[in-house]
């Protein structure tokens with residue numbers, strides 16, 4: 001499988017809707033194109049998934065067999081790491097080295113969840129009730145069964161195509177589900193290669209089905225389909241709410257990993273060099289298009305000027321460019337739409353009196369590049385303080401004490417992640433309890449582990465990915481009573 005063969009194959013995927021151009025965001029040139037699969041492709045994919053599920057070709061296998069296939073998939077992803085990284089870097093604009101390291105992390109999802117195939121079991125219960133409608137319950141035994149939830153639609157965004165695909169596919173398959181994969185319309189390439197690798201690893205026909213297309217066509221059709229048992233979605237909070245509405249038709253289960261506006265707290269007793277570098281890279285890496293990007297920075301007043309200067313200096317030193325340029329730290333935004341959106345926030349901020357300490361403009365070259373941008377004099381009522389920008393733009397605000405900064409940090413509808421930098425260990429752990437976020441990092445930032453649950457508080461999501469919670473999200477629990 002070569003890069004060119006994937007580009008050609010995506011062009012020939014069945015579809016009946018609009019032809020969608022796949023763009024290299026570093027050059028604005030078209031890489032390939034495909035046809036929106038729309039509701040028809042969804043219908044066919046759901047029917048194949050249902051058939052495979054009812055036939056038990058996958059969940060009927062012993063867990064140890066499913067595990068071997070998932071481990072083989074991990075090895076194949078590693079084997080094709082260069083090709084996958086090339087596809088994701090040309091398709092998202094991220095530096096190749098970064099894309100390559102993400103492939104390794106993504107393969108690990110299959111190793112990690114392969115291990116769970118033999119370890120998610122129900123439990124035995126003693127039955128204590130001594131009376132009831134049907135009379136006395138004596139000599140009874142109870143136990144639970146863990147069963148796959150069924151046919152699941154996996155919908156995810158463009159910001160880390162292979163990562164987002166593997167984070168959902170690995171636990172869904174480990175649980176025994178049959179799936180329909182709907183990648184973002186901007187980034188259809190690596191998902192196609194992944195689906196082929198899963199088939200090569202031994203996942204039976206009909207268990208993994210790919211549908212490409214726009215969100216409002218293919219994504220919406222999948223979300224409202226009456227024969228889909230669950231939607232696992234990663235994307236914006238706005239779309240997450242739409243999915244909840246249409247999913248209510250058959251009351252399908254919904255798992256949501258949504259947006260964030262994650263606060264980073266830097267105290268005056270922190271290791272400032274490390275905090276400044278991590279906070280800067282925590283927003284600028286991948287041009288701020290990470291769900292857990294630290295997109296609001298709060299600095300204790302005594303070191304405020306020093307931290308602002310430090311982060312601005314890093315912003316000014318970063319080299320932007322495409323995957324083919326030398327020595328690049330960060331790439332472009334994904335699309336013209338995102339560029340317009342990000343610059344809209346910056347221009348509005350300027351009009352509202354925000355001070356631009358670094359960046360504040362797009363780069364004068366082809367591609368959707370925005371200078372890493374540092375803003376001060378930002379007020380909490382501003383849109384750029386409250387809303388997810390998803391670009392390399394960060395407001396930095398001063399604070400005086402714990403109560404004040406906790407109130408400011410929690411003053412948003414999001415609750416995905418939060419970070420605190422302080423050498424006071426007690427304070428760090430008190431903050432971990434008080435910060436309203438599904439993930440809190442103390443004296444470190446942008447960390448993740450396959451075994452640690454990941455989910456959003458407030459409007460950042462429902463349910464969890466990763467860890468034991470990740471596979472349990474794709475299972476249901478049955479209670480069995482038996483007379484003995």
Ligand code: NAD
Nearest residue numbers: 156157183184214215219220235236239257258259260291
């Ligand atoms: P998006 O919500 O616009 O799109 C995400 C996916 O949903 C795409 O595949 C899209 O085609 C599909 N979609 C769009 N409209 C749909 C609809 N009506 N019905 C069904 N599917 C639909 O998000 P985006 O702009 O592509 O991605 C950025 C967002 O993703 C940010 O908000 C970011 O924070 C979030 N994100 C969250 C996490 C997390 O784990 N919490 C991880 C990565 C990205």
